[in-house]
Amino acid sequence: MNLIHRCITGTALALTLTPTLTAASGVESGKLPFKPLPVPGGVAVVALPAQATAPKVSYHGQPVLVRKGPSGWQAVVGLKLSAKPGEDALDVDGHAVSFTIKPKQYPEQRVQLKNQRQVTPNAEDEARIEKEQLLIGPAWKAWPEGFAPSLHFGRPTPGALTASFGMRRIFNGEPRSPHAGLDIRAPQGQAVRAPAEGVVVLTGDFFYSGNAVFIAHGEGVVSLLCHLSKITVKQGQKVKVGDLVGEVGATGRASGPHLHWSLSLNDARVDPRIFLHL
Template identity: 75%
Template sequence: MLRIPRAVIPAFAALFLAAGPVARASRPEALPFRPSPVPGGVAVVPLPGGRPGEATYHGQPLLSRQVGRGWVAIVGIPLDAKPGPDALEADGRTVAFTIRPKRYPIQRVHVADPRLVTPGPEEEARIARERLRIGPAWKARPEGLVPSLVFRRPTPGDLTASFGLRRIFNGEPRSPHAGLDIRAPQGQAVRAPAAGVVVLTGDFFFSGNAVFIAHGEGVVSLLCHLSKIEVKEGQVVKAGDLVGEVGRTGRASGPHLHWSLSLNDARVDPRLFLGSRP
């Protein structure tokens, strides 16, 4: 588990005081996002006895919230999940829920550098090394940080690639699109979609210049293809703080921002959490 240095804990406290009471201190009648129990979506599952408890899904800890008089688990569903019956574990009990089917459209993309579509041995070795660095970032759970589950778009612009697209690069099928692509000019400011702590930055083969922000309780954002990174690992950020500039580094056919959002190490559609915010 990622631990936050004592020196930055007062900064977390200031974040929460500025934002108002954290979610666990209130009893909302509704959650501030749109549940969608499909692959790449989010399921809201009532917990046994209507009380908080330790809940996990495929071995990953889940965040929970009080809604009215009861408690629910908030489950990020992986894009490769099969529709049908599924279950989480809560206090030693199996709690069933159902994943509904969803069919995502196909996107065809041309990339000038063929190595970004079919990497050679040297590139594969680099990708393997980078996965070892990236894996823990997706599971980061900074102590003392509670996500608000209210997000803002990291940069203005039109969506050029929606979440979940089945992508074909240069005629070759590849993994589904696990984020949103926002068209924007080179150098446009990219800002934190919510408060959190920067847990990883770097230049990666596919993602280019990238910033991972842990928002708390296993909620993590990835902002990538940046031309410039303006934050450092361990830095605490507020919603709207500058983290970098739009670019076209990594596997990108033009300047844009890619934003991925992850719950319990499952990439989910960020639009579910945007609501009416810009």
């Protein structure tokens, strides 16, 4: 296991806990605590060939989380928003196992920002963004030892969930990439808490995300909590569900105070609502 899979270097970030957050497993029971949604931006659960030990599974070159199901092993696969509907396949111990991605249409979102540079970065901004991606890229792939995610997550801060995940975004009239996270409406300074157990693999102040915290929950499952006004955790710090990590803010590319929560499986950003018991 290399250092990148253990920990990513960065600066400190803050996260807070909501009283309603509770831990739930599903790892030992064999029953997954969510309903599969095999669409772009969703999660597929793929039955695997029967065998005594867990197989090694990858999808488009990324290792995939494997769980023991009621009737055998199953792969829990994150699907990127760019995934094409139709037949696709996993690599399972060197053999292809096919599954189907269903179509899904996401609505359009128009956002007006006061800072035009957050829509069209200048050369200096672009250089900064490029450097930040060298840190952020490995953080999404973190696979720390000793962590097995329960795949049950608590809401990281109280507030109304928006339908923003997957929306085709238009900033100041200019089309940009789809929104790969869930926004939670919340006031400035409200506590943000860890949605599940994990280790903080990266914190920092980034051009688009503002003050941000990356938490690796294990086996390629990673949360990003961003636009924070304050960060209260450090890189390498272990957190439990509900631990404070920061406070709601409007840093980075944000039109006002809110929490942005991205959740990633096998380096694919998926809709966090799939894992919430609403």
